[in-house]
Amino acid sequence: MVPVLESQLRKGILDLAVLGILGAGESYGYELNQALADAGFDGLGDATIYGTMRRMEQAGWVTSRLVASSDGPARKYYDLTPDGRSELREGQQRWESLVTSMRQLLKVKP
């Protein structure tokens, strides 16, 4: 079972994780879920991920389109918009800053 702290941490950075995955190229629902699970986000439910995608789409960070699939009906692929890419860049900077700060904090012995 994923510890609560880890679970909350992952939830808090879900947006950035999704942006990061899509920053590497467009992806569809199941593939996104898998990529997140492989990265340790397997404790998150489909609804949370889907809700995040819906919100990002409504915010204009993500766009979607149907793409033909060789093994079935067309799939809905998500991709970053220019605003999404901008958000990703800013998120990367915030993340780096946060990691640096946390590293400093965690050096302190109790």
Added chain:
Amino acid sequence: MSDALQGPIVRPGVAEYAKRVGRYLGDQPKAVRDETVADLANRLAESGEKEFAVCIEKYGKPRAYAAELREGMDLGPTPPWWRRRGTAMPVFIAGALVAAVIAGVVVDRVRQLPDDFNPFTSGISTSGPPDRFDTIGSVLVVTPGSETVDGYFSFVLTNSSDVEVEVLSIEVPFMIWTDDGGIMVGGFPDVASESIAGFVARSDELWQERIALDPMGPDEFRLDPADPTHTAFESFSLAPGETYGVHLTGELASCPRLSESLGGGVGAIRATFTARGRQFDARVYDLSFDLSDCPITE
């Protein structure tokens, strides 16, 4: 001929699941809600889902899924039913009123039952209310799905005990039975539309059972009067044209014309429960209320 790409085929069970999730987005603009429901149905279908029961198994109950979805969408917690849209309000309210009447009658009858069958006096203890209900009230009438089924009514209301109640009234055989644990439940099996409604006096298990049966095919929930676990224990009737009290509460109470049309809170509602041995027919019909000044009417 269009060469537009076709999305996955959404089967009825999956569409129903998405629709039920959409009910908990009722505080959102209709366009957002409709788009989300349609998109969710496609997403589930794209993931290979075909059956409602499988969706329940994999994703949880629609309410639970919706709660997570809302969190992901930053929409805040699920609003109470009266803050949700998407229900035909006149039908909703009219049905709610009838349900209140029926519920009241049923409760009165239940209270008069022998102790062995009476959930109010038999000492049956349960661990809590059914899912989706904050408290167990007098009667909960539950329905698995549609807001309207074959022209009849299903709806949600808050009765005079401030208990959320879902109701489906249908013109089908009606039975009351107890389960093995002695917890009383009741139901309106609706074979034709493959749905069921019932009322719960005290149970935190019925909901699970109902979900497990849902969507209920005709063979899965047909009640057998000979089955000892399906014990009909009471009969009662509402005479057509007879006057029954209707206690308007909450936002319903702020509809003056509705109150007037009901005679200041008491209205003539034609409904019948015809006893037929251990089986009943339930009919609710000819509903006409003045809802024109009701602020919650859409």
